[in-house]
Amino acid sequence: MKKIDVTEAIFASKHAQGLTWEAIADAVGMSDVWTTSACLGMNSCPEDVAEKLVSFLNLPEGAKSVLMEYPTKTWQETIPQDPLIYRLYEIVGVYGPTLKEVIQEKFGDGIMSAIDFSMKVEKEENPKGDRVILTLNGKFLPYASW
Amino acid sequence: MKKIDVTEAIFASKHAQGLTWEAIADAVGMSDVWTTSACLGMNSCPEDVAEKLVSFLNLPEGAKSVLMEYPTKTWQETIPQDPLIYRLYEIVGVYGPTLKEVIQEKFGDGIMSAIDFSMKVEKEENPKGDRVILTLNGKFLPYASW
Amino acid sequence: MKKIDVTEAIFASKHAQGLTWEAIADAVGMSDVWTTSACLGMNSCPEDVAEKLVSFLNLPEGAKSVLMEYPTKTWQETIPQDPLIYRLYEIVGVYGPTLKEVIQEKFGDGIMSAIDFSMKVEKEENPKGDRVILTLNGKFLPYASW
Amino acid sequence: MKKIDVTEAIFASKHAQGLTWEAIADAVGMSDVWTTSACLGMNSCPEDVAEKLVSFLNLPEGAKSVLMEYPTKTWQETIPQDPLIYRLYEIVGVYGPTLKEVIQEKFGDGIMSAIDFSMKVEKEENPKGDRVILTLNGKFLPYASW
Amino acid sequence: MKKIDVTEAIFASKHAQGLTWEAIADAVGMSDVWTTSACLGMNSCPEDVAEKLVSFLNLPEGAKSVLMEYPTKTWQETIPQDPLIYRLYEIVGVYGPTLKEVIQEKFGDGIMSAIDFSMKVEKEENPKGDRVILTLNGKFLPYASW
Amino acid sequence: MKKIDVTEAIFASKHAQGLTWEAIADAVGMSDVWTTSACLGMNSCPEDVAEKLVSFLNLPEGAKSVLMEYPTKTWQETIPQDPLIYRLYEIVGVYGPTLKEVIQEKFGDGIMSAIDFSMKVEKEENPKGDRVILTLNGKFLPYASW
Amino acid sequence: MKKIDVTEAIFASKHAQGLTWEAIADAVGMSDVWTTSACLGMNSCPEDVAEKLVSFLNLPEGAKSVLMEYPTKTWQETIPQDPLIYRLYEIVGVYGPTLKEVIQEKFGDGIMSAIDFSMKVEKEENPKGDRVILTLNGKFLPYASW
Amino acid sequence: MKKIDVTEAIFASKHAQGLTWEAIADAVGMSDVWTTSACLGMNSCPEDVAEKLVSFLNLPEGAKSVLMEYPTKTWQETIPQDPLIYRLYEIVGVYGPTLKEVIQEKFGDGIMSAIDFSMKVEKEENPKGDRVILTLNGKFLPYASW
Amino acid sequence: MKKIDVTEAIFASKHAQGLTWEAIADAVGMSDVWTTSACLGMNSCPEDVAEKLVSFLNLPEGAKSVLMEYPTKTWQETIPQDPLIYRLYEIVGVYGPTLKEVIQEKFGDGIMSAIDFSMKVEKEENPKGDRVILTLNGKFLPYASW
Amino acid sequence: MKKIDVTEAIFASKHAQGLTWEAIADAVGMSDVWTTSACLGMNSCPEDVAEKLVSFLNLPEGAKSVLMEYPTKTWQETIPQDPLIYRLYEIVGVYGPTLKEVIQEKFGDGIMSAIDFSMKVEKEENPKGDRVILTLNGKFLPYASW
The missing domain is CATH 3.30.1160.10 (Cyanate lyase, C-terminal domain)
Incomplete structure (x- = not known):
């Protein structure tokens, strides 16, 4: 399992449960910007945050350690287009x-x-x-x- | 006279008088970020602001209309280096x-x-x-x- | 299901039924340019438009919510070639x-x-x-x- | 004299006389978009238009034939910034x-x-x-x- | 089926039958350059040409309409290497x-x-x-x- | 004197005398494409052609040897814009x-x-x-x- | 089968038999640089060389005609990194x-x-x-x- | 004086005296490739070579120390065009x-x-x-x- | 098996056993920087080091010879982003x-x-x-x- | 006066007096790497260092304040060539x-x-x-x- 797989699992769970980033952030006790960033794989979670995310979003086994991994931060477009x-x-x-x-x-x-x-x-x-x-x-x- | 010439005149005057951007901004009644941006040639000044800038910084004749020109906003490095x-x-x-x-x-x-x-x-x-x-x-x- | 999958389903349905973009646009009550853009995944549909599109084109379950998603707008060629x-x-x-x-x-x-x-x-x-x-x-x- | 020199002469004259592109266009009997484009050196003028431009804007000798030259159309930024x-x-x-x-x-x-x-x-x-x-x-x- | 699939089917058929582009072009009554280009997916075929191509090369069902599609013309290398x-x-x-x-x-x-x-x-x-x-x-x- | 200086001298002379590339080519006994290319500095002239060019266009001293120099062929835009x-x-x-x-x-x-x-x-x-x-x-x- | 598939088959055979490029080149009667280049898919083999390569390296059926195909020569990095x-x-x-x-x-x-x-x-x-x-x-x- | 100035002085002297790179190389006792490279400013000269170059080509005062400077080796086109x-x-x-x-x-x-x-x-x-x-x-x- | 496959096997083993790069380096008797680099596929291992790595990390058959292969050293981003x-x-x-x-x-x-x-x-x-x-x-x- | 002018003055003085970067660094009491960097205009000098540099290298009036300016750090080649x-x-x-x-x-x-x-x-x-x-x-x- 890689960061991208956990991100997809998070989106699936968020969508299925009709959650907002704000609700997820509240559940793990962090800000919405940082929480979203960690869910998109651009920040590593401290262990307790990883545990809460896995539990709140019912993520698959193995997600916790992946959330704790130190990400390689890259982006596709050197000049953004969106x-x-x-x-x-x-x-x-x-x-x-x-x-x-x-x-x-x-x-x-x-x-x-x-x-x-x-x-x-x-x-x-x-x-x-x-x-x-x-x-x-x-x-x-x-x-x-x- | 072009925007770049007025910018150089502003730097020379600012340096000679030991002014800060904050002081210049106060003198023209605008914020420091916007004022600096206009002085660097990246925003156009309303007429009254242009007049105050010319007067406060003792800029050369012709500077007022140049400060009022609508700038073409460009930057050199598509990925900044500084x-x-x-x-x-x-x-x-x-x-x-x-x-x-x-x-x-x-x-x-x-x-x-x-x-x-x-x-x-x-x-x-x-x-x-x-x-x-x-x-x-x-x-x-x-x-x-x- | 992602935007690209819905776009492919739309093309398949449009082709099978011999429809034009104009006909699809008329069916959903929007312009042809905007409708085409939404079908190509470059605009998000209001709920009623998404429903009409799904119904008119007989799209698979799940297409409605995907059509309503806010797209990330990107393009492949920074200098177009076609x-x-x-x-x-x-x-x-x-x-x-x-x-x-x-x-x-x-x-x-x-x-x-x-x-x-x-x-x-x-x-x-x-x-x-x-x-x-x-x-x-x-x-x-x-x-x-x- | 090159296209760029004529463009600068046009800007100087336009500024000195307080003219608009619309007024210049009216004087030469062409649209404002095309006239501006020709003045910026991106289109060649038919002889009569070149003559009217030179006369209306009081351009220097030699400007007429430069305005009639077929331009090499280029732009600096492959992705525009302004x-x-x-x-x-x-x-x-x-x-x-x-x-x-x-x-x-x-x-x-x-x-x-x-x-x-x-x-x-x-x-x-x-x-x-x-x-x-x-x-x-x-x-x-x-x-x-x- | 997409243009690329039809192109691969054409290459397979051409190779199996030992045909030249010239022979294929003669069979469809068009020039060799244009015919090759259409087979490579860079031009759309008029209906009669598409029919002849499908028949002469024994292409799979569905190829005809794909050959008639209007292609998006792109190339990979902005500076060619071959x-x-x-x-x-x-x-x-x-x-x-x-x-x-x-x-x-x-x-x-x-x-x-x-x-x-x-x-x-x-x-x-x-x-x-x-x-x-x-x-x-x-x-x-x-x-x-x- | 460099190739670019000779090219400018050629343009000046061509313009002053109202010559065409075709006329210049005829005068030196070469084709119009090759002659234009040599005048733009993208091909080197054989000695006799260089002499004829200098004489026909009344180019300054030193132009002959510059026309005979082997050019470094470069162009500015890797993707042309004109x-x-x-x-x-x-x-x-x-x-x-x-x-x-x-x-x-x-x-x-x-x-x-x-x-x-x-x-x-x-x-x-x-x-x-x-x-x-x-x-x-x-x-x-x-x-x-x- | 494409050039890349034949190249992989050659590497597998070369590795399994512990061969050098020099030995392969000797077996086909060509130089080591050219032979390696043809094996990497960057040159086309004359028929006799293709036959010897297939036989010496025990390549799969179909490899011979692929080795004889005229390659499209491209490389990934416009500025090499290795x-x-x-x-x-x-x-x-x-x-x-x-x-x-x-x-x-x-x-x-x-x-x-x-x-x-x-x-x-x-x-x-x-x-x-x-x-x-x-x-x-x-x-x-x-x-x-x- | 910079490397580029010395290079221009060398070209001027070479041209005036009708010298070849080979003759210059012989005069300084080095190969023609290396000598040309040093004259183009892409290699630094040992002191004795710099002295011989200055003397043989009659270069201006100051050229010797410039020839001995360690060059910054750069080139304009990442993909060459000539x-x-x-x-x-x-x-x-x-x-x-x-x-x-x-x-x-x-x-x-x-x-x-x-x-x-x-x-x-x-x-x-x-x-x-x-x-x-x-x-x-x-x-x-x-x-x-x- | 390619370098990338061996790297993934190493990461899996390292993670399963809770090892550090330092511990792996100690086990093979090399520095941590070099060992990590070899594990990431950017350096080739001498035979004895490859054997120790395979044995210590319990890598699959075939990994030893892959670790000994001379890598093609490339990187994705010409300007790094992480x-x-x-x-x-x-x-x-x-x-x-x-x-x-x-x-x-x-x-x-x-x-x-x-x-x-x-x-x-x-x-x-x-x-x-x-x-x-x-x-x-x-x-x-x-x-x-x- | 700009950073580049002071850098040129420093090179001229360093060359005329036969100084090394090490000697200049010793004179101002800083390391050779940092001192060189400040002299090349890539770091700003504290006032006392600027004074010592001006005095030791006999730099022109105005150099002190330029050395103290905060530089915009940029480099020409995104992939270095030297x-x-x-x-x-x-x-x-x-x-x-x-x-x-x-x-x-x-x-x-x-x-x-x-x-x-x-x-x-x-x-x-x-x-x-x-x-x-x-x-x-x-x-x-x-x-x-x-």
Whole structure:
């Protein structure tokens, strides 16, 4: 069994039981973004989370250890095509140098970690059209000199 | 005069006067992210903002109309290389399908606009290392069917 | 069952019954372009449309929920090769900057949405050779400043 | 003098006189899309149009013959980056196979010409947000067999 | 059954019966280049040709309608690798701008159609080494202005 | 002086004197395709041809030896963009495997040389639209075995 | 049966009998480089060589005609990755323009054929480390002018 | 002064004096391939060779130390385009896996060095057409295990 | 059986027995980096190591000879995506020219071999966060001149 | 003045005074790898280091603040070509997955930082050929879960 097999089992179970990612996240006591990411095979689960996922979703034997494996994180399209994902890529392209200016002005020479990192998605209701609020939270890492 | 020339004039003035992007943003009454982006030539200024920028930074004649021009938004590297910007690209790669799942679960079939959109950068002080809080705020656009 | 399986079932049924896309579109009460797109797996169907499609084309059980799934929109060739599709790509290449000039002159700084969007194909009979009339209709989205 | 030099002279004159593409098009008796395209160096002008352009915009000597030259049509980005142009590319990617199905159902095996071709941009006022109406009109060319 | 399956059936039949493309072309009353192309799945057959192909090559049921389908024309290598095909690509690279100069001098601003198009291969015997004579015949299409 | 400088001098002289490639070719006693190619810097001239070119076009001193230099043949776009040249690329893509089948059936395992090679462009008048006749003539080279 | 199947049968037989490429080459009376290339499916065998290969390696029925087929020569990596092959690519990159200078100085304007071509690998024993001697032997082809 | 400037000075001097690479190589006591490579800036000269080059070609002051600099070896086209160089690339593509088989059969697991390496070009006269004999001589390097 | 099959058998055995790479390396008397690399199919095993691996991991018959085969070393992503591997790529990009300066200053014109090469990974405990110490050890190879 | 100008001034001064990177590093009290990197414009200098560099190398006015600027780190070739740098890329390709296995076995799920990172180059004298010892030292960053 590989990560992709467990992901398919999770989708099947989620669909059969009419669950949302939010419900699954609540059941395992983690956020919806991280839980979804682990279910898609892009993060490894701590043992207790893996156990809860297997139990809540009734996953096949062997799923627990696969969920705990450290994933190789890759993606197919170096330039994303799905419009939802492409818009994020476009934001990185259009605003990348701007963010470098603003972050380094506030923090000094360094980067925002993508490892010591979390993210959340919120919905802001708005009569002109609801808004997606996406918050990235990463540790600032200053460049070493030696 | 082109956008790039105005950007260079802005950097020269900012450096000579020891200004920050935040100070420039305050002077023109806009956010630091948007102001920086306009100064880097990636957004067009409304007339009053262009006037304030020219006046505050003492930019050369002709800068005002250039700041008001609608930019052609392009970037050199389809996969960014600077580590600060690459980390954002990596987040899009690693978490793109996760965000698609979570956003579309909350909002339905559609996308987060990158046009009706704003962004902010905040600093969260933390004894283990300060954290960058990056907030994206975009209108949800549902797909049409016809 | 995945989108691709439903698409193949639709082609089989369409071929067996000698149907046109236009006839299928009429049966479900939508346009031929949108209906074809949904049948090719590039748009999600509202529930009533999915039901009509399943019923009209006698699709297998399970097809309804698959038709309602939100698709991940991707394409194989970043530069299309089939001559019919390549010509559209070529038009974007040759006339892209022209359209940017003309649209932004008429509307201001912003874009034509590809999400709040519809399209139609018409045939104009002409003794020198019939003509394809392709009409794109997208909401204008002005850039935010903040 | 090359096409690019004439384009720059046109932009300078247009800016100095506060002209629109529409006004220039009216002056030379052609559509705004085609006129803009010729001014950007992507189409060659018939002699009378070249003369009117030179005269109306007061272009330098030599511009007339350059406007009449047959351009080499190229573009820099094989995948466009500017959001307005990218959205058109995305439409070709998402709807390309759909358009192939629908056009070939209506016309038979062949393509829409990008050479015997015209295009127009219209503005549809709409209380929910104005809409861009983009109409492509190309001769249908059936594939030969021999 | 798809185009690729019919192509494999054609190769099997051609090999079993020791046929040449020329013999197959003669049997269906078309040229060898076009017939080969249709057998490789890159052109659609008119009904009578499809019938003759099925009958002459004893193809399986269902092949006729597949031969009549309008193909999606794609190729795997954007830069061909097989030396015979690469040499043609190299000729396009080396002589492309030359052909543009010469064709447009003789015909005006426009292109040679690849749709209203035919091609033939002939062998010229020569004591220093036989020569391949490859003739392309395409309708000239002048650019529209509007 | 480099090939590109001589090419520019040739264009200037050709334009000033209102010459065609055909006239230049006649003056030097070579074909129009080859002559144009040499003028664009993609073939080296034999000494007598270089002398005639320099004399007929009144080229600057030093041009003769530059015309005789062996060029490095390169092109900018691995996939051509100008529609006239792209159509040739498309023909190689669509018909490449077909030509391999047909040529190798007539000649055996080998290729058509792109070095021991000539090409011509002819105009066939036709009431439905004139046709471009492009003839490639290359020596067949059989693969060695050893 | 395809070329790849025959190649696998050859590897299996070679391995089972503990043969070297040199022994196989000797058995069929050809060089080891060419024989290996034909066994890997990159050259077509004359009939007598195909017969000897089938007999010596005890290949399955049908292998003979497959070995005689004219291969489509392709490779997966446009920039090779295996270090042994990459070093050859690097030599072409580093020394390509040098070889162009030296070969064209000795032979005139033209190329070394890769079709009328042979190659051999020899081992030169050397106390500081044995050396690979790789000899390429190709017919010089002068460019035509016409 | 950079490598490229010295290369241009060498070409100018070579042309003015009507020298061949062979004559330059003889004057500095090195092979023609290596000497040409050093003159093109792709190898660094030992001090005595640099002195002889400067003296023989009458190069400007400062050239000696530039010739001795260690070059950064790069090339523009990852797939070469000039036909002479492309043929070498094609040989690496077509015969790369063959050479891996043959070299590793003779030498064991390892590679032919491209650093401890030399190369020569010879002309073999032949009534059917002269032949280019290109000999690569590289140290065999076995893979370490540890 | 191919390298990939043996790798999968090794992973299955390693997982079933709860082994680490370090334990496997100790059992075969080689380093953990090299042993892991051989198990992933990127290095060939000497016979005695292959025997120990087969015996220690209880691999299927035939694995020994496969482990001894000389691998074709390739990787899927020319720019790695997994963050752990990408960081190494980034280091090569950011520090490549720096390492060239420093290594060539210490050693002269040449390279660090990637063939006569070893590598080790060590863990340095550190209260601020443990550190990875990665040591590369390669023979210096000076460029030949000839 | 930009980073590239300061780098050129540093090279000029280093060359004129016959300095090594090691001597420059000693003068500013930093390591040779980091110092070289800062001089090549790939790291920002703390103020005191910038002052020492300017003073030791007698750099022009304005260099100090440029050395202190936070660089945008980019590189030209996504696959390096210079053999010294390519070998490092090859090591990442060949050993990347191996290093992921070994590092994550020793440290858990996470990465080696390329930001909180240092590197050194040492020379190991060896009668069979000196060896380059390259040591990378990066903080281990465990993936967050949230």
